[in-house]
Amino acid sequence: MFNFPVFLTLENKDAVVIGGGKIAARKIHKLHAAAANITVIAPDLHADLKEMVQSGEIIWINDTCKPEHIASAFMIVSASGNKQAQEIIQQSAASHQLINGADNPSIGNVALPASIENDDYHIAVSTRGKSPAKAKQLKHRLMDWLNDNR
Numbered sequence: 001m002f003n004f005p006v007f008l009t010l011e012n013k014d015a016v017v018i019g020g021g022k023i024a025a026r027k028i029h030k031l032h033a034a035a036a037n038i039t040v041i042a043p044d045l046h047a048d049l050k051e052m053v054q055s056g057e058i059i060w061i062n063d064t065c066k067p068e069h070i071a072s073a074f075m076i077v078s079a080s081g082n083k084q085a086q087e088i089i090q091q092s093a094a095s096h097q098l099i100n101g102a103d104n105p106s107i108g109n110v111a112l113p114a115s116i117e118n119d120d121y122h123i124a125v126s127t128r129g130k131s132p133a134k135a136k137q138l139k140h141r142l143m144d145w146l147n148d149n150r
């Protein structure tokens with residue numbers, strides 16, 4: 001399981017997101033805020049993502065996941081919920097690539113925690129994958145505490 005907390009820079013790193021639905025959109029907003037170069041592979045796209053494609057913020061490849069799509073990525077996000085796509089990622093990703101299994105944590109080696117960030121600190125909250133909703137709740141409690149204790 002995930003046993004090593006780390007803050008990573010994604011600036012100008014290639015991130016490939018498999019799937020273009022609601023979950024992919026949430027992960028893409030985070031990756032975009034971290035200045036990654038994002039390519040999304042999916043046969044159809046969430047409305048928010050269509051706008052990002054039109055404005056040139058992300059690249060869309062209108063296809064199902066194939067090994068060549070992920071070959072050169074720094075980070076791969078699995079967010080399609082599709083078993084075949086998950087198998088392709090598992091079988092063809094190299095051991096040095098980062099894989100976020102948003103749709104199936106067992107195929108990943110990196111988790112995206114809930115986080116709070118400003119110029120002075122960056123706080124991440126994980127429940128070791130046990131309850132993401134609780135991580136979100138704890139994040140909001142921390143935000144309230146930080147606001148009350150400035």
Ligand SMILES: C[C@@]1(CC(=O)O)C2=NC(=C\c3[nH]c(c(CCC(=O)O)c3CC(=O)O)Cc3[nH]c(c(CC(=O)O)c3CCC(=O)O)/C=C3\N/C(=C\2)[C@@H](CCC(=O)O)[C@]3(C)CC(=O)O)/[C@H]1CCC(=O)O
Pocket residue numbers: 026027030100101102103104105110111112113114115125126127128129130131132133134135136139
């Ligand atoms: C924190 C946050 C960050 C983010 O996404 O940016 C995040 N999930 C968030 C929300 C959320 N996720 C889910 C719900 C529905 C309620 C519930 O079930 O609890 C809600 C609540 C909501 O949407 O309000 C369901 C869910 N999540 C995962 C699975 C798959 C599985 O467990 O098999 C399923 C079930 C799918 C199903 O079966 O339907 C997996 C993962 N979700 C993670 C992160 C990683 C572990 C983090 C940790 O250790 O705590 C991990 C392992 C992988 C990853 O993505 O890295 C973000 C809060 C954003 C914020 O800060 O506001």
Ligand SMILES: NC(=O)c1ccc[n+]([C@@H]2O[C@H](COP(=O)([O-])OP(=O)(O)OC[C@H]3O[C@@H](n4cnc5c(N)ncnc54)[C@H](O)[C@@H]3O)[C@@H](O)[C@H]2O)c1
Pocket residue numbers: 018019020021022023024041042043044045046063064065079080081082084085101102103132
């Ligand atoms: N990590 C989390 O926080 C979290 C939260 C809720 C759900 N999930 C899981 O994430 C998955 C996706 O959820 P969603 O709500 O975004 O689903 P969705 O149905 O809205 O989106 C799925 C997307 O994947 C694409 N897709 C399907 N097959 C594909 C393939 N072979 N290659 C590439 N793209 C393909 C579809 O075109 C669509 O764009 C589900 O498995 C769900 O259980 C994760």
